[in-house]
Structure formats: C-alpha cells, structure tokens
Amino acid sequence: MAAAPTPSRTTPRARVLVVDDDADMLRLLSLRLQAAGYDVVAVGSAEAALAQLDMARPQLVLSDVRLPGRDGLALFDEVRARHPSLPVILLTAHGTIPDAVEATSRGVFTYLTKPYDGKELLEKIAQALALSAPAVTHAHAHEAWRADIVSRSNRMTDLLAEAYMVAQSDASVLLLGDSGSGKELLAQAIHRASPRARHPFVAVNCGAIPEALLESELFGHVKGAFTDAVSNHKGLFQAAEGGTLLLDEIGDMPPALQVKLLRVLQERAVRPVGASQSIPIDVRIISATHRDLEAAMATAQFREDLYYRLNVVTLALPTLGDRREDIALLANHFLDKLARKYDKRLSGFAPEALKALTLAAWPGNVRQLYNVVEQVCALSTTPLVPLTLVQRALRTPSTQVLSFAEARQRFEREYLVGLLKMTDGNVADAARLAQRNRTEFYRLLQKHALTPGNFKNDAVDNEDVADERHD
Template structure:
C-alpha cells in the first residue's frame, strides 16, 4: 500500500493504546494516531483525514457510543471497529446502527484485528458501476448523469477556487455530501473540514461554537475554547442550515468573511483565520432578506456561487442506484445476507415522491433489510407508500412504469436492442435515442451480453 492508512486508536487505557500502536507500526501500511477519549478523537478528526477508527466502548470522558453518535452527526463516515471488554448485544446493536462495522472483545487478538482491518479497507464501498463518474472530479456518492450528475460540472468548476458556495435544496438531498466533495477536490483537501448544524445550536451557544470563548466569558466557561473557525483554519467550514443563525451571529459571520478576522466571546483581541465557507439551507434566503430576518450583505457574501440540488423525485433514475447501494451497505452493517431488490420493490420505490429525499430512501431500505428473511427485498418489505398523483412510475429504464409483459430487465434489454438496431449499431445515436449517457449504454451492453 503506497499511501499509509491513517488509523486512530481511541481508548482511555494508555497501555492498550501502546500495545495496538506497536503492532500496527510494525506493519508498513499504518500511520497511527491516538486519543484517550471521545472528545480528543473528535479533535483529531477535525485535523486529520482518518481512514479507520479503533474505538473503546467504555471511557470516562465521552464514551464510545456518544463519540460515534457525535461523529456521525458531524458528518464523519469513517469506518469504526468497536474494541471493548464490556461488549453486550445491546451495545453492539447500537454501535452497528451508528455505523460501526464490527465489534471485537478485549483482550485483542492482533492477527484477528489485522485481518479485519485488511477486509474493511479492501471492501470500502465504491459507487455502483452504473453511476456516472467524472475522471477529473471525484464524487463519493451514487448518482446518474441525468440526476445529481447534472450539477457535477458546476462543482468541478468551483472546487479549485476559494469562492464561497451556497448549496440549496430540501432536507435529505445530500447537501453535506456535496460540501465534503467540494472540499476533497479543492486545494484545501489536506486541511480540516468542519461541519456545523446551525439549527441545532441554541442562541446562547451559537457564537461560542463558531468563534470560541475565553475562560470565564460566561457561566460554565471553565476554560478557553477554540471555535469552529479556528479549528477549520486552512480548511473548509460547512455551515448547514445557515438561515437559522441569529442576528448577532450573522453580523460576526459577515465580519469573518469580509476581514478574515474573528473574536472569541469574552475577548477584544482579533484572530486571523483562513477558512473557506460553504453554506447550505433548505429555506429561501432571498425571501428572508426581503422579510428582514437575514442580512442582505451576508446573503450576497454567501451566495457567490449557488448550487441547487434537485429533490429525489426529480432524480428518478437514481432511485434504483441508491436503493442497491443502501442494500449493500445496510446488509453488511446489519449482518444480513440480503443481496438485491426485486422489480416490484424498485417499482414501488420509483412510484413514491420521497418528501424526505435520499435520507428517507436509506431509512426505508434499512427497515426492509431488518424485515427481510431471504436474500432479496420484496414489495411486502416496504410500508404503505403514497404513489405519485399520476399513478405512473418516474423511475429509470431499470425501474420505470410496470411493463406489460416480461421482467423489467427483459424490457430494458429489448429497448436497448431495438435502439441499437434502429441506429445501425451506432452506440452514440442509440444512447441519444434512449436518453441515457453513452457510458451507461456501454455498461448495459456489457451487462446484457449484447456486444
């Protein structure tokens, strides 16, 4: 492995950290970091792009489950292996729900751990082969060319710059995933990425969270604390639900953007920061400006490069791709043997409007995985879903309106064969007639053996 795997050991037992570290560093492919509690681990994640985490369950300061919940809430999807002497079924299930890939009991068998790490790193989920991938711009999600892929050209243009980006879209459309993608494709990719959910911060704490505070600045401020701007220095700060910021926080944010200076709460000293801002909201900020609830000057500072993410109901071709992706990841997480979806399952999903977008789709697949006793998800594993008002599916060719005869795959193959025949074998012309990308057509031709 040419690039070392950055591994974070989180354990309040120094001897146990030392033992694991010693064994890992004997291998040529691991770069090891340590933290003695969950809070320290979050600080490490803010500074380093960690590839895998070895996490103790029981710690005095922020235990393993609390850390895992906080890490997921902040958008860190790093694979986690729970290592504990207090493993219970309940804790293991909770850890798996939060995304832990496995649970090992102390004392650790290092051969077993190394084998597990090898499997995790070699099986890291990649985008489905039918997803359209840019050779220049790396996007970690699953998408189609006529869905989310339409905005990738915009992201590819803005990522190398330092311009502020405002991501617009309904809840659950993948705004934070896009923000992280911009960061990872920017010159700041080696710097920290900090995500803040502005809607989750109380009015009393929002300024302290963003800009930090001095010791004694307010009741409970027992020590000086760096804010997210300082922690993100040299990197990217993602402000989710930026429309929820208070008037005072908006004013300070504007100054930070204009002058690249911040002041901790309780301090009169200005600190220089070098941070790129990516903001997101599901609200109409322009309308809020007209109503006087959002600063116009801040709006124009944030809205340098707007990117609007379409809701899932306007990206129907991605529903089968995302469903299959979530089946793969959820089955692995829940230790189930489910390997695919029936045509009826996909048809029912493609007839649904998804008010909760991608997040709701993932939840539905997880629920179905739990209910499924076989290897394929069937229609009965889904709850009652209200169909589109038209009563017609708006899915991709793989899961479009119900065919009159034969399976969906048979119908799709027949359509491709007919398009190729009409185009005289010209793949570009056939792809245009089908309304799909040429790369997608190439993949389908190979899949159905039509070469």
C-alpha cells in the first residue's frame, strides 16, 4: 500500500477536528496527525465538537462512535445538517461496526475499526480531503498558459512540463489520446505558451468535414473553382498565419488529401483550389488523433512520410481513469462553471456523490465527466448535488458522449457490416444497394478494415467477433 500523501509546506495546513472521550487515545491521535502535517483541534465530546465547528472551521472531522451523551453517529447527523460537504471519518469498536456500516450508507466518508492502522488512517484522511477540496485555480502568471487544464495528478504534471518545453520550439507536435481526454485543450495551452501566442489558434476536425469540402476548408479556393465558389475563400492555413493550426483527428484524413498536406508542410506554402500560384505560409502544426497511426500505416491508410513529418514530438494524454485524483477537482470545477451558466446556487457535491464520481468508469474521459456534471447541474433542486442524481447521470448511455465524428464513424461501419451480411459478402451487390460505385465502396471497406470474404457463409460469425473486438 502506497504511503499517504502529506500536506505540502507551501500550502495551508488542513485542519482536522478530532473527537474522543479517551484522553490517551485523543492525545495519540493528535500527535500522529500533527506529525503528518495537519493542524489538530482535539475535543472530548460531541457537544464540544459542535461548539468548535464554526470557530475552528475544520476541513475534516475524525470521531469515535462511542461518546458520552451524544454519540459519534448523532454528531455526524448534526455535522451533515450544518456543513453537508464536510467529510466525517468514524473510529469504531467491533461492537458498533453495524452502526458504522449504516452510517457510511448515509454519507460518512468511511470508518476504521480499533485498533486502527496508522498508515491506513492517514491515507483515508488524505483521500477525504482530496475529494472535498475545491478546484485548483492557477493564480500565478507563469501558469496562465495552462489555466484551462485543471489537474493535480503526477501524470498530468509531467505531461504539462514536457508540453511547456515543446511549446518554446516550433517543432510539429502529435497529440495522442482517447476521445474526450483533452487533446484540443492541450493544443491551446501549447499555443499560449509559445512565441506564437499573440497570433491565431485555429482548430479543424479532419473527420467532421466531408471529404469534398476538406481541401477547400484547409487550403482555400478562388472564385469559380467549383459551382458554389462565388468568391475567393481563405483556407484555415491562411487563417492561422503566424499562429498555430490544430489538425484534430488527423487519422481520419482521406489518403488523397494526405498527399497535398505533405506537400504543404514540405514547401511551407498552400495552393487554393483553382489557383495557379502558391501562397507562402508561416504556421505551427499540431495534430491529434485517438487512432493508432502506426497500425494505419501498416494497412496503407496513413502515409508514412506524413506521419514522420507530423510526429517530431509526441505527447500522450492519459485517460481519466489513469488520473483519478483529478476527478473531484474537475467535477467541482465544472459544477462551478455550469452553475453560473444555469444561474443556480450550487455549493458542491454530497460526499457520497463525489465518491461515486471518483469510482466510476469513464470511457468518455473528461468530456463524459463534463456531460454528467452538466446533467446533474441542470436537474439539481438542492444546493448540494445528491448521490441519486449522480447515479442517474452515470447510467446515461455512452453514445451521448460521442463526438459527431465518432458517431458518424460508428454508424458508417455498422451500415457497411449490415450490407455485407445482407449480400453474403458480395461487394458489387452491396455497392449497388448503397448506390455507390465499387471503387468508392472498396475505399470505404478499407477505411473501416472490413474484409468482404469474412462475410461469406460461415465466415459471418468470425466477423461478428472481429466487430466486438473493434468496438
């Protein structure tokens, strides 16, 4: 078991209110917590604890269950009524374990049995304080570049340090990470930390723009280049002049356009559609994808020479599950932001609601967490978001956190699989049903790594298994 984190000497010490009628136990607990770096307010009864609540303003209450007069469970009820988000940890003898278990279902952060393990106690206190901590704000001017990225995890700290160094150069950067992990936010942060910060930051999702329009969007067009070209149009490369262009979901760029992009990167100039002359450009390229580009190169879906041109420096974003210590920070940060949007007075999450968020699976990463917080914010009728609302939001189907490009990709593949099953793998018949020519249909099958032969007769079952693995 990892050692419990201790309070930093550069930040205010957290205050813990300790309650126990056993003078020796109270002294031992106080010494242990003070040695770990906490401020301790020690009292011998529930009544004394309640008297200290508003004066001492503790960040956590640690109480024995067996107390003279009002017991620890009654103390918890009173603390909860006054300060709903204040975490409480109970110390219990074996005879009161059932009461303590019931208390956790009502909102007690956790309970420990006597004799307690000192290391486990410190870990539980650190966890409770982390869960109830407000979102970190980046007040220092030198951190303004990353102000939109809320984090305290070591993984993100290391990543941001590397991103800051990369930002000082003009090297092309490839951002890798699952959908919803924050690739565009990191790209914006790199731009703000770079010498190009005063110039435009422009983002384009290569998977969300139809193939027929993507070239014009990127490189521009001249009047008369095609039917709807009624005037000259500057492309996104020119719009980002002097600044940074993010090519998001670069792995979804059509092969024909990959060739033209490579030429632009080599020549540092763009030629608008229909133009006879190239226009010099000065743009820093950041690209991003959730796809495995090396696997795409192996199947000729992505050009190797373009990959190495884009991949001068690679930064990989962790999933939200790999930075769980950030979940409470992000949830509180989003709640504060969304409460203003919905004009609601929300003070935070109930402790058990916050615990549920930190323990949940997050296949949609930070984007999914934002959507969940937005749902509970819109529906909450109390200042403190309850567990029931969080549980309801977490049961929301994961399709609601798909981006437009992801939803389109999923539909397109499922549609092709359905056609191939219907036609027993006959590409000519499937293309006819789809009202597409065979060449275009083969290109779609290659894009989604579908082999028609796998859909013939008894091979269908094998393709179903492959589909499940792909999904």
